[in-house]
Amino acid sequence: LLNTTIAGYEFDNCLMNAAGVCCYDHEELTMVDQSSAGTFVTKSATKTSREGNPLPRYQAVPLGSINSMGLPNLGLDYYLDYVRQLEKQTKKTYFLSMTGLSKEETLEMLKQVELSDFKGMVELNLSCPNVPGKPQLAYDLPTTENLLTEVFAFFTKPLGVKLPPYFDIAHFDAAAEVYNKFPLAFVNCVNSIGNGLIINDETVVIKPKNGFGGIGGDYIKPTALANVHAFYQRLKPSIKIIGTGGVKTGRDVFEHILCGASMVQVGTALEKEGVEIFARLSQELTEIMQEKGYQTIEDFRGKLQYL
Ligand code: DHB
Numbered sequence: 001l002l003n004t005t006i007a008g009y010e011f012d013n014c015l016m017n018a019a020g021v022c023c024y025d026h027e028e029l030t031m032v033d034q035s036s037a038g039t040f041v042t043k044s045a046t047k048t049s050r051e052g053n054p055l056p057r058y059q060a061v062p063l064g065s066i067n068s069m070g071l072p073n074l075g076l077d078y079y080l081d082y083v084r085q086l087e088k089q090t091k092k093t094y095f096l097s098m099t100g101l102s103k104e105e106t107l108e109m110l111k112q113v114e115l116s117d118f119k120g121m122v123e124l125n126l127s128c129p130n131v132p133g134k135p136q137l138a139y140d141l142p143t144t145e146n147l148l149t150e151v152f153a154f155f156t157k158p159l160g161v162k163l164p165p166y167f168d169i170a171h172f173d174a175a176a177e178v179y180n181k182f183p184l185a186f187v188n189c190v191n192s193i194g195n196g197l198i199i200n201d202e203t204v205v206i207k208p209k210n211g212f213g214g215i216g217g218d219y220i221k222p223t224a225l226a227n228v229h230a231f232y233q234r235l236k237p238s239i240k241i242i243g244t245g246g247v248k249t250g251r252d253v254f255e256h257i258l259c260g261a262s263m264v265q266v267g268t269a270l271e272k273e274g275v276e277i278f279a280r281l282s283q284e285l286t287e288i289m290q291e292k293g294y295q296t297i298e299d300f301r302g303k304l305q306y307l
Helices: 026-033 076-087 103-115 141-152 169-179 218-234 250-258 268-273 277-292
Strands: 004-006 009-011 015-017 058-061 064-067 095-098 121-125 159-163 186-189 193-197 212-217 240-244 261-266
Touching: 004 240, 004 261, 015 277, 026 076, 058 268, 064 218, 064 268, 076 095, 076 103, 095 103, 103 121, 103 141, 141 169, 169 218, 186 218, 186 261, 193 218, 212 218, 212 268, 218 240, 218 250, 250 261, 250 277, 261 268, 261 277, 268 277
Parallel strands: 015 261, 095 121, 121 159, 159 186, 186 240, 240 261
Antiparallel strands: 004 009, 058 064, 064 212, 193 212
């Protein structure tokens, strides 16, 4: 009932984790793999491992979360080796998230993945807001186009991009025009809303960047849905949409799919609730579909109605 397809790759369930949540090491990744989720995405890897920013760097609040992790990760080799090992045991397709700290590093990492026997998809992260001195790449469209031109000159495996939220119709138009130039498997909308500020009494709640961090959860669902639908309207049909942002109920999953998402990721709510959330969301989405008489997600995907 909840199966889906991206770039010809099939998934039994349209739900998965959002990069950064429950995906730091093989223990966390195995928990997602063995849950009701259709697959997982790894923590965004850099070429070599990183400690990340000083603690506290993640805080949940009633309406969502703020984080400034700073890309703590175990390095590309760790995630690539783990996923290649899993691929020998199952038929599932896995997502490897990565982001170089420079164009050269990104290209070098992608060359390594290209030369490996990795069979899954790459989610190239163009939107990390938390490394001091490194702006969110996908807000600079000429630099993004230049990077993707160099990537697709040699990279032949399925690759998509994780995007930051855009907030203006002119930016949706300009961004979609760039992404449509490339054979992307998917775009993932959205990463956290970058550089928000949450205050408790008189004080910030995370240490890095004097409290500025990426916002997730309820705060960002309307922005996420708008980005999913804006790109669904503008991208060529071969580029699928992964919807991410503010998903904590089956109804939220339903709305992302209605806006055009082929797969839906869960971040803040997964961090709060644990991997059992995938069974709950699957059950809640199934109930909505049964009430409405939908047999597959293709029956309503992208069919948002207008007044
Ligand atoms: C981090 C946060 C992000 O939103 C992202 O896309 C990548 C990394 C981080 O702070 O670790």
